[in-house]
Amino acid sequence: MGDSLTTIIAIGLAAILMFVFPLMAVSERSDDISQLTVQTATNEFVDNVRTTGKLTYEDYESFLSTINATGNSFDVEIQIQKLDDNLSVKVASAETTKIGENVYYNLYTSQIEEQLLNNQRISLKEGDLISVTVKNTNTTISQLLRNFFYQVTGNDTYQIAAQHGGIVTVNGAK
Amino acid sequence: MKIQHLAIIFVVIILPISIVLSEYTSAQINTIRLQTSYTNSLTAATYDMMKSFQINTVNNRFSAISDSKIRDLQASINTFYNSMATSMATHGMTRATLQEYTPVILCSLYDGYYIYSKYNNEVTVIKNDENNTTDEVSQYGLKPYIYYSCRYVTLDSDFVVNYTLDNAITVYGKVKGDFVTKTGYLINLNTDIFSQVGMDEEILSETILTTDDGVNLLKKAYTYVVYDNDKVYYDPDESGPAGTSRFFWYRENKKNYISDQETIDYANSRLRNNQLVSESARQYYDEAVEFTNWVKDNLGDIEEKHARNADGSVLELETTLGDGVKIFRVGDQNDPMKEGSSFNEHRLAVIRNSIQTNLLAAIANYNDYSNVNYEFGLPVFTETDWDKILHNICFVSFLQGLPIGAKYYNDYVVITNDKNKEFVSEDAIYIIDGNGNYHQPGCQALLEGTLEAGSYDHLQGYSNISFVMQNLTVSEDDIHHFYLQDNTYGCYECVVNARYLYDLDDLIAGTLTPPDGHRLDQNCVNAVRKAYLTALARERYTLYKTNGYFGTN
Secondary structure, rough: OHHHHHHHHHHHHHHHHHHHHHHHHHHHHHHHHHHHHHHHHHHHHHHHHHHHOOEEEHHHHHHHHHHHOOOOEEEEEEEEEEEEEEEHHHHHOOOOOOOOOEEEEEEHHHHHHHHHHHHOOOOOOOOOOEEEEEEOOOHHHHHHHHHEEEEEEEEOOOOEEEEEEEEEOOOOOO | OOOOHHHOOOOOHHHHHHHHHHHHHHHHHHHHHHHHHHHHHHHHHHHHHHHHHHHHHOOOOOOOOOOHHHHHHHHHHHHHHHHOOOOOOOOOOOOOHHHHOOEEEEEEOOOOOEEEEEEEOOOOOOOOOOOOOOOOOEEEEEEOOEEEEEEEEEEOOOOEEEEEEOOOOEEEEEEEOOOEEEEEEEOOOOOOHHHHHHHOOOEEEEEEOOOOOOOOOEEEEEEEEEOOEEEEEEEOOOOOOOOOOOEEEOOEEEOOOOOOOOHHHHHOOOOOOOOOEEEEEEHHHHHHHHHHHHHHHOOOOHHHHEOOOOOEEEEEOOOOOOOOOOOOOOOOOOOOOOOOOOOHHHHHHHHHHHHHHHHHHHHHHHHOOOOOOOOOOOOOHHHHHHHHHHHHHHEEEEEEEEEEOEEEEEEEEEEEEEOOOOOOOOOOOEOOOOEEEEEOOOOOHOOHHHHHOOOOOOOEEEEEHHHHEEEEEEEOOOOEOOOOOOOOOOOOOOOOOOOOOOHHHHHHHHOOOOOOOOOOHHHHHHHHHHHHHHHHHHHHHOOHHHHOOOOOO
């Protein structure tokens, strides 16, 4: 009786050690590599928009395909803040170069996607702001295995996330 | 062997592999993180450098003149290093350390470029200024200005053409046996867009803030014309001291009434009903026609095979036009104002070749001066980056050789800008409508005629720097702001929120096509096109050219 119990426990332990543990380790690494890819792609995408002053449908598509190539599905949130230059003309004391004295109009992901579909591009100007946040929406294998042992609760249970943003440096009218 | 033993052996093998792999991956992630943070600092610093150049040139009335430009550029480079040092301070970097890792900074301007790098000071006479170093000591600084130039040699000609970012060129040397020095604009005379719209005289006005006594401020709009690269304003109400006129230059926040007879004579000839009337746009066109005809007659047979290096050997360019393609024979097939024409293809190839060769040499030479254990080299620019460099004023900064974990950092950042006094790009013109709103020339509402009543009564184009805030500094704590085009507001359809813009090349050529569901108003299109082309011609004509030889020879 005692022997069989030990054997069962041993088999259980062996299974965990020989299958689950390496699988967890490998899947964690795989997520790390996805994280690396997504972070790099996000930086490149945002910096390209910032230095060219335009967001094109083609660039957006290629960004999405790069991050989706990691085998995960992602929720991409883009926020564009368009600077209103007119305030400093109307109000003598306001200065657009000062923080807190600007008015921005916000564009969010769905509006941006709609404009990209209709016009193929969004032109930005110097002083506008863009920020992109990427989070995975699927459950990666490492998350699955982890949840097997301990549950992580809450809304933001993402494993792969990247964020980048900044000021647009040039007028992208042409 | 018991299964427990097997498990232990398995764990003993797998555990170190897993730990090493995990360490490796996290080191890679840290490397990328550090790389990203350096790139961000570099982008921010280069943008600060551009912003500083923009602010300095906009507020500097002499910014285009080369001495003043060098000072502005040095200030910009100073800003670059300050910004880098501030953002990299957390990584333990100081300005002096960072300077070691930036082999060169490229400042490409309208008709040439500066390279900022380390060089040997060959000065033999040492002045007593504190900044002067002794002979043969290497120091950082701007190397001599390099023009976008190319030499052409044929049987009876040997001359150099200086290209610019637009359709202006300067030709000097022996052309068909005669020595010439000429500057001018090349335009397509077969389909003449300027005569299609008609280049008229126009009344230009600007609001300036002046303080003649250093205490009281006066903000007022004056009409002006540009004479001898300087704006001459007309004051209908006041005149200066005896011996001067009602015309003045804007100098050091004051109205500097003019006593120079030549300028007064010109300004008087432009005075109609108490207003100055500018003819710059028409002069641009007239001179462009004359110059283009001269180029056609004298340089019409020049091909790419005639291009030479400085030593006389044949110049090999990256894009070849092929035999028989005449670079300067302009017409419908070779329109200098259109992308893709032979003239432009060749011009871009020359500029690209010049920048590439000189940057390569500058970075390679930097190895001789550098104390850093890293082989500096010119990275390969992407085509997108070349596109940015060749079409606008730009600063390119390089940061190489910083150890970042698994490898060395090696990156560059290209920042372009179209709001400066250096160059009037095609998208650097805004159109003011009759209601005091200003628009991009490709504005949908403007071209489709959907603006409110009164908007189309008077359309006038100005360069975009007229809409940038200007400063007047009375004392350190007493700074006032004003706009050259006062009380004008950016259109919410195009300037503030650039939703959809018509293509400028189509507007210039007069071949606009509306997207589905939209309809152009042809009267509005014609009016906008005329205002736009007039402004483009005028602003380009009045741009100060360091290397310009208009009207001579």
